[in-house]
Amino acid sequence: MTSARTPNRLGMADYRTPPIKRQWYVAGLREDFNEELDEIVIMNRSLVRYRTTAGEPVLMQNRCPHRSFPMSESIREGDNIRCRYHGATFDSDGNFVNVPSQDMCPRGGLRKYAVKEYGPFVWVWMADEAPDESKLHHLPFTEGDWDLIIGRMDVPGNIMFMAENLCDLTHIPYLHEHTLGYPPEFAREDLDIREIDDGLEYERTITGHYFHKTALYSPHTSDSIGAHDYHMSSIGYFKSTALNYSYISLTIDPEAAAADPNVQQDYSFIISHYLTPETDKTTHYYWLLARNYDLKRPDIDELLENNLTQAFVEDMETTKLLQDMMDKDQHECRETIFAGDRQSVMMRRIVQRLADREAADGATI
Ligand code: FES
Ligand SMILES: [Fe+2]
Known part of the structure; x- marks a missing residue:
């Protein structure tokens, strides 16, 4: 990404301006969040989207923290995802719940993004800080x-x-x-x-x-x-x-x-x-x-x-x-x-x- 300050003399954002982070973006239609594991790229991040059996939409990092295999090409087990490469399993909060080659789970896991269903859409808050619901228009x-x-x-x-x-x-x-x-x-x-x-x-x-x-x-x-x-x-x-x-x-x-x-x-x-x-x-x-x-x-x-x-x-x-x-x-x-x-x-x-x-x-x- 380039600097937020562009050479434009009128102080006008343009195609070089980094996308605004603190706002809600559409991450798909409600029906795009379903039983399938599906990839969507937002702000250069590969994300996996699906819906839990209780009906909650989930949007998480798609890239396995072990060796980068895509979760969207992996196996859904209930609300968990088992990576198809070496079998690590993550829950719907992105936590490791099982690593077959060892007894203990490592720390970390898949980053989970805050989402909100409103209108016909699921909206995502990509910024690191807590989501600001007052910014959902x-x-x-x-x-x-x-x-x-x-x-x-x-x-x-x-x-x-x-x-x-x-x-x-x-x-x-x-x-x-x-x-x-x-x-x-x-x-x-x-x-x-x-x-x-x-x-x-x-x-x-x-x-x-x-x-x-x-x-x-x-x-x-x-x-x-x-x-x-x-x-x-x-x-x-x-x-x-x-x-x-x-x-x-x-x-x-x-x-x-x-x-x-x-x-x-x-x-x-x-x-x-x-x-x-x-x-x-x-x-x-x-x-x-x-x-x-x-x-x-x-x-x-x-x-x-x-x-x-x-x-x-x-x-x-x-x-x-x-x-x-x-x-x-x-x-x-x-x-x-x-x-x-x-x-x-x-x-x-x-x-x-x-x-x-x-x-x-x-x-x-
Ligand atoms: S790449 Fe996912 S467990 Fe190895
Ligand atoms: Fe137009």
Whole structure:
């Protein structure tokens, strides 16, 4: 890892900044923690994940402390794991419980990481110090009546490329011109940005009558909404490099909605994104769409999932091109800042501040 202090003159974190340690990251979906022993790499650490017979998710060091054989390739015995190389056995707290070639168990064992199940995910706290539960951010779709679609992708680039992409609304009409379908004026709508608790809130009201054409509505719903005037507002949240979401609400005038059996008054969706550093150059990415319209419609789940996947593949391809560029082109190139970069710049300054703080007080994983 490189130093937390980068040569960037604006104090903005970038792909060279070490990942923030004192925060919760998604370590998988709940169902990824099951009876199987499964490897996941987080922050350059090979980890093994499984679920005990009592239902507790476990995330531990995957590398046997004897000669580095992977636990994920070993044998589960009840809640214990027996290493397949020389047969040492560990319990679900990572302690040695048996070494066949000797009577006594050595000290040490497998490091266990603190995890927490919340929403559809299992979250991990990688930092050495005790986990801070107050840093587990609230997910608004865990309350209320929402239909959920979840997707997962492997990002071929550093976490900061994606963290910035998610704050950046100005790429949407261009990179996603043929998938999300927003016109150029989307990139110029006014934003009201607030910094709160090492995070950001950025709010906007869309004034043009185009938002119903997004790929986040089915053609039928889009037509129904488009027949009316509506008010559309969106609040984006950068909560940490691990979590970004936007709450979008489109409301139709109550009288018009009451008179038209084809519409409901409120069409809201929450699109949330979860990033976890895998290595310095790869990132685990989960996205989740929660919507309050077209409920219990598996056909529309499939349609929206396809639409979003196509758009997010564009972000993945971009991230790869950016990472490849940084790998190939080693000269220091000052970034030009555009007017629409305000929230990205603020986000990167917050991350740099956190990284500097962690470097100053020696945070470790
Ligand atoms: S490598 Fe695991 S017991 Fe030897
Ligand atoms: Fe994007």
